[in-house]
Amino acid sequence: MAYQIEYIHNDIKRSCFEDRFFKADVLFEDHLLVWLISGETRIVQADNTYTVGAGDTLLFPRHMLATVLNYPKDGLPHRSVVMHLTTTRLKEYYEKNEASPGHTVAHQLTFQTLGQHPLLKSCLASLVPYFDLKEQLPDAIAALKIEEAIHVLRAIAPGIDRHLANFAEPGKINLVNFMERNYMFNMPMEKFGYLTGRSLTTFKRDFKKAFQTTPQKWLTRKRLELAHYQVRQKNRKPSEVYLETGFENLSHFNYAFKRQFGYAPTEEIGS
Incomplete structure (x- = not known):
């Protein structure tokens, strides 16, 4: 069995990848609190790559673009x-609990590494026995567990309200700046439009005006340029690079690379 996912509630699940890695470019509608029981996860953002291991916990903010690699x-x-x-549960929580001052200050979305804090580990580990019941967790119990997790997050991660208590949807932002930072993420054009505060039609129109080409042509060129830098300047293997630069399979990456630069990524220049 290569992959299995178990839900004990709509908002609580356990996932398992048995014998292969998993890769996805993600854009979550909810904040996700994750406790890694075993294995390794690599998170690639526009500016950084992070690696977390067994026992670690992390928080993915909603509307954050990232590439996730699970091994x-x-x-x-x-x-x-x-x-x-979810936004619904968080709104209910903050109706009863006041957010910290300054929580609405604009900030760049980034995932939070929370280490192996015993309070958070205890909170999430307490969910494991429920997966053996083979029945849905009553909503009242799930609500208590989620509220406990929010309390713990606020206790161990000062400033977390800037993420959890911010319910604003993406507004119209500078398209050029956004695309230059996030071109390596393999997302539908509708998602790029949404994150820049535009409809798909307006996104394509504004993109053509800014870059004098179509989004797909520009994205392919930028991803290949990044891959070229990683392979030629950083001496990384194509098999290490193609997933992080927006390509879905190695064969297509090799073909596109050679078509763009005139030689294969593994080929010595001048040979």
Whole structure:
């Protein structure tokens, strides 16, 4: 069994990748609180790459673009417990609990590494026995578990309200700046439009005006330029690079690379 996902509630699940890595360019509608039981996860953002291991917890903010790579490790599958912190539940929480001052200050979305804090580990580990019940967790119990997790997050991560208590939808932003930072993420054009505060039609129109070409042609060229830099200047292998630069399979990456630059990524120039 290569992949399995178990839900004990609409907002609480456990995932398992047995014998292969998993890769996805993600844009979550909810905040996701993740406890990694075993395996390894690599998160690639516009400016940084992070690696987290077994026992670590992390928070993915909603509307954040990232590439997620999950790997089995040390003979164990990639297994994690995931809790969705939905806007509805967070609004209910903050109606009863005041957010910290300054929580609405504009900030760049980034995922939070929370380490192996015992309070958070205890909170999420307490969910594991429920997966053995083979029945849905009552909503009242799920609500208590989620509220406990929010309380713990606020206790151990000062400033987390800037993420959790911010319910604003993406507004219209500078398209050029956004695309230059996020071109490596393989997202539908509708998602790029949404994140820049535009309809698909307006996004394509504004893109053509800014870059004098279509989004797809520009994205392919930028991704290949990044891959070329990683392979030629950083001496990384194509198999290490293609997923992080927006390509879905190695064969297509090799073909596109050679078509763009006139030689294969593994080929010595001048040979």
